[in-house]
Amino acid sequence: MKILHTSDWHLGQSFFTKSRKAEHQAFLDWLLEQIAANGIDAVIVAGDIFDTGTPPSYAREMYNQFIVAISQLGCTLVVLGGNHDSVSTLNESKELVACLNTHVVASVVTNEVSNFVAENSEQAGNQIIELSNSRGETGAILCAIPFIRPRDVIQSSAGESGTEKRQALGSAIKQHYHQLYQAALNIRDEKQLSVPIIATGHLTALGVSQSDSVRDIYIGTLEGFAADGFPPADYIALGHIHRPQIVAKSDHIRYSGSPIPLSFDELKTVKQVMKVEFDGSDRTGITPIEIPRFQPMAVLKGDLGAIETQLKQYENSLPEMPVWLCIEVEIQDYLSDLQQRIQTMTEHLNVEVLQLRRSRNKAQQALTQVERETLAELTPHDVFAKRLELETFDGEKEQARLGRIKQQFREILSEVENPEQSA
CATH class of the missing domain: 3.30.160.720 (Double Stranded RNA Binding Domain)
Structure with a gap:
């Protein structure tokens, strides 16, 4: 079984008023060539197909044409919704593209998963997908998890502290992953299959390196998901972070990254898609395939x-x-x-x-000033303010992000200084 893992296409992106249409079309053409050359059985796109919830018509056309082209290669396509994607936009053609061997999972449906685990039936909505290999047999079971919105997995309660909200949301996301993984295990056991279980996700895992083009995901008050919350799947295909990387030193938990540089600070990063191969249930290789640069x-x-x-x-x-x-x-x-x-x-x-x-000279100015100060002379607010001075928050969105950062710092500091109130 051969899987190709990619993510964060951001079709329709405008880059400093420049269209990325030519680059994206070149990438999709290149991707089809790789699918044919490597005998790929299934392609997983782990979120952010489009750059906005209302993509331009040419971006939708590219998406539809790619689905037709990949179906002609006999390859399964799995499309996961990301935080940039509109659920309704992805779902509008879901039933149609299903006839072309394409699975679209735009949002989380927790009730279907819970019912599956309780009743031990053979279907868990559309989040459990049996992927076929070149022989038409089940070659892998996929836990297809898109971007998780807070309302999908949790209901907030009045009077909860910031820490309680973060813990509750993290636990709910972890529970959703493990419920789906259990559903996949049940299918594998019932059918006596010797196949791998693959999971997906579109989120920020703790300890990863971001780029300027990654817009923060604030899942409620949760800014990162601990890698130990993932189930023991044989491969976890992640999206949202645009730099390809391994998570928590676990070779099988990966971000594929975006296929084209979405900001200038990504130019030092080699863009790639991940080819993952299995022999039965054994993973035999994870190979990055470098993507050419289509725009100087x-x-x-x-x-x-x-x-x-x-x-x-x-x-x-x-x-x-x-x-x-x-x-x-x-x-x-x-x-x-x-x-x-x-x-x-x-x-x-x-x-x-x-x-x-x-270029900013604030860093040098701050270093000069620090030489004249000792840590004992500074309050936590002083240290935090000096750290913020080293960053740039230009524009309305960045100012809103700065406000969220300051608010969260105040909540954390209050909990540390007044532990009896948060107990």
């Missing part, structure tokens, strides 16, 4: 002289597409004509400057 992009840093020197590399190069640039200028004084200077440097080059910013 680069980040240039330094003072104006250094930037001008770095731009010379594009003087004689004539790529098929202009290079998208992020330029971060290190300057001591404010320059009102910075944008005009950069425009003059780049006007004859095959580049497009999508982001121009001044």
